[in-house]
Amino acid sequence: MTEISCDVVVVGTGPGGEALVPRLAKAGLDVVAVEAELVGGECPYWGCIPSKMVIRAANALAEARRAEQLAGSVSVAPDFSFVAKRIREEATANWDDTVAADRITAAGARLVRGRGRLDGERRVTVGDDTYVASKGVVLNTGTTTFVPPIDGLAGTPFWTNREILEAEEAPASLIVIGGGAVGLEMAQAFARFGTAVTVLEVGPRVLAVEEPESSELVASVFEAEGIGIHAGITIDGVAHDGEVFHVTSGGVTYEAERVLVAAGRRSRVDDIGLDTVGVEAGRFLTVDDSMQVTDGLWAIGDMVGRGAFTHVSMYQSARAAKAVLGEDLPEYDDSLPRVTFTDPEIGAVGITEAQARERGINVRIGSTDVAASSRGFVHGPGNQGFIKLVIDDDRGVIVGATSAGPYGGETLSALAFAVRAEIPVATLVNTVYAYPTFWRAIESAL
Numbered sequence: 001m002t003e004i005s006c007d008v009v010v011v012g013t014g015p016g017g018e019a020l021v022p023r024l025a026k027a028g029l030d031v032v033a034v035e036a037e038l039v040g041g042e043c044p045y046w047g048c049i050p051s052k053m054v055i056r057a058a059n060a061l062a063e064a065r066r067a068e069q070l071a072g073s074v075s076v077a078p079d080f081s082f083v084a085k086r087i088r089e090e091a092t093a094n095w096d097d098t099v100a101a102d103r104i105t106a107a108g109a110r111l112v113r114g115r116g117r118l119d120g121e122r123r124v125t126v127g128d129d130t131y132v133a134s135k136g137v138v139l140n141t142g143t144t145t146f147v148p149p150i151d152g153l154a155g156t157p158f159w160t161n162r163e164i165l166e167a168e169e170a171p172a173s174l175i176v177i178g179g180g181a182v183g184l185e186m187a188q189a190f191a192r193f194g195t196a197v198t199v200l201e202v203g204p205r206v207l208a209v210e211e212p213e214s215s216e217l218v219a220s221v222f223e224a225e226g227i228g229i230h231a232g233i234t235i236d237g238v239a240h241d242g243e244v245f246h247v248t249s250g251g252v253t254y255e256a257e258r259v260l261v262a263a264g265r266r267s268r269v270d271d272i273g274l275d276t277v278g279v280e281a282g283r284f285l286t287v288d289d290s291m292q293v294t295d296g297l298w299a300i301g302d303m304v305g306r307g308a309f310t311h312v313s314m315y316q317s318a319r320a321a322k323a324v325l326g327e328d329l330p331e332y333d334d335s336l337p338r339v340t341f342t343d344p345e346i347g348a349v350g351i352t353e354a355q356a357r358e359r360g361i362n363v364r365i366g367s368t369d370v371a372a373s374s375r376g377f378v379h380g381p382g383n384q385g386f387i388k389l390v391i392d393d394d395r396g397v398i399v400g401a402t403s404a405g406p407y408g409g410e411t412l413s414a415l416a417f418a419v420r421a422e423i424p425v426a427t428l429v430n431t432v433y434a435y436p437t438f439w440r441a442i443e444s445a446l
């Protein structure tokens, strides 16, 4: 066992860790980055980027089909190989992280390939080496796919987000277990490539973390596109006969060429030696607003349970950098903007109506139908959407908002600033909204 000294060890380089390492190295610290798989984590290789490329391609197909109603006849022949190629050549370099790894070493940090494990305070072991960090350790070990304990599932060749984003062709049929962001985004995108898709969701509604209106909108659009949505069901068993999956639920058997397990994520907190520093993690690792777990130990990203999004991980990375460098930190922004990239996009920020009522807020709701707005009317096919504002009537500010519709994630930006900066509703009402934009619908909702 060799002991190697340094200032900071970053264990896991998801998007936040990947950004943190050069930032600390450029500030003059001796930084060691430990990565078990690919530098950059899930987002660039099996998450955000390739999934959004599939969605971009699928939406182009959907728009081409809509042109039939707007601009004349169009012939669409979906071919998944185009996006499969783009994912290989433009997004992931065939799942090769050389460029990202070089960025780390070029910044003066050391990159150690392997699985890191805490070995007492400020110590991380990788293989035969133990890194002793004078300032401390930052954990960014992320999540893995949660595979629900469904009878028979474990022994089958099911797909996770990784296999579906490595696919070279769209399967003829697909059963999606889980109607959250991963399941819904992939369900619609593959359906637009011609895959027959069925979504099975154990909860009472899909996209349950968002407003009920968002769930209803997505379900109705999906059903109109021929996607089967079954919520409030229990999956009794999964079998694979060598060619076809058989998924049974309440006396019904669904059959498909592929099954995608998109039933949530599990934090990688079990095998990273937290016991050696006296920390017990539940589903997530608890941190304070400076991302500190205990003295000399920080954590960022999905594993801290403050929103499993790349932008959250990056925000926390910047905070952890300041904390490690001993710089002052402003208050934590917990406004949590987020976008589910279905079509229509479901953008949301802050808290939902139900959460506001649970908190005892004197709630006033503003809402409007995007399809009925001037821009929605002009847009025509694919114009479904709504804007919903959750207003704290006592304080006169918006505490949560949903922007669902075409470019709903972009329209969200105005609402994200309104929530974050607590712009008074009176000011928002006394504002000019450009005509005819989608964001002008915010005025109607107000």
Ligand SMILES: Cc1cc2nc3c(=O)[nH]c(=O)nc-3n(C[C@H](O)[C@H](O)[C@H](O)COP(=O)(O)OP(=O)(O)OC[C@H]3O[C@@H](n4cnc5c(N)ncnc54)[C@H](O)[C@@H]3O)c2cc1C
Pocket (backbone or CB within 6 Å): 011, 012, 013, 014, 015, 016, 017, 034, 035, 036, 037, 038, 039, 040, 041, 042, 043, 046, 047, 048, 049, 051, 052, 114, 115, 116, 117, 140, 141, 142, 143, 161, 182, 268, 271, 272, 300, 301, 302, 303, 308, 309, 310, 311, 312, 313, 341
């Ligand atoms: C299909 C899909 C689509 C998504 N789309 C979006 C999106 O559009 N927008 C968005 O904001 N978010 C999206 N997300 C979520 C986003 O990918 C995550 O929030 C983001 O990757 C941040 O994760 P993280 O930094 O916590 O860890 P991860 O990305 O999981 O990275 C953790 C890293 O740590 C490494 N590691 C783990 N254990 C060890 C160890 N012991 N030693 C060394 N290394 C270790 C892993 O190999 C990995 O590289 C998506 C996720 C999925 C699955």
Ligand SMILES: NC(=O)c1ccc[n+]([C@@H]2O[C@H](COP(=O)([O-])OP(=O)(O)OC[C@H]3O[C@@H](n4cnc5c(N)ncnc54)[C@H](O)[C@@H]3O)[C@@H](O)[C@H]2O)c1
Pocket (backbone or CB within 6 Å): 148, 150, 177, 178, 179, 180, 181, 182, 183, 185, 200, 201, 202, 203, 206, 207, 208, 235, 262, 263, 264, 265, 307, 308, 309, 338, 339, 340, 341
């Ligand atoms: N656009 C984006 O920003 C984006 C896209 C994808 C993922 N993400 C992030 O990744 C996280 C993980 O996404 P996810 O969709 O895997 O998880 P999720 O937790 O959002 O959704 C999982 C769904 O699976 C359901 N489920 C669980 N067990 C089941 C079972 N046995 N049978 C049927 N359904 C079951 C749950 O009720 C839930 O609705 C998200 O919470 C999000 O933060 C973000």
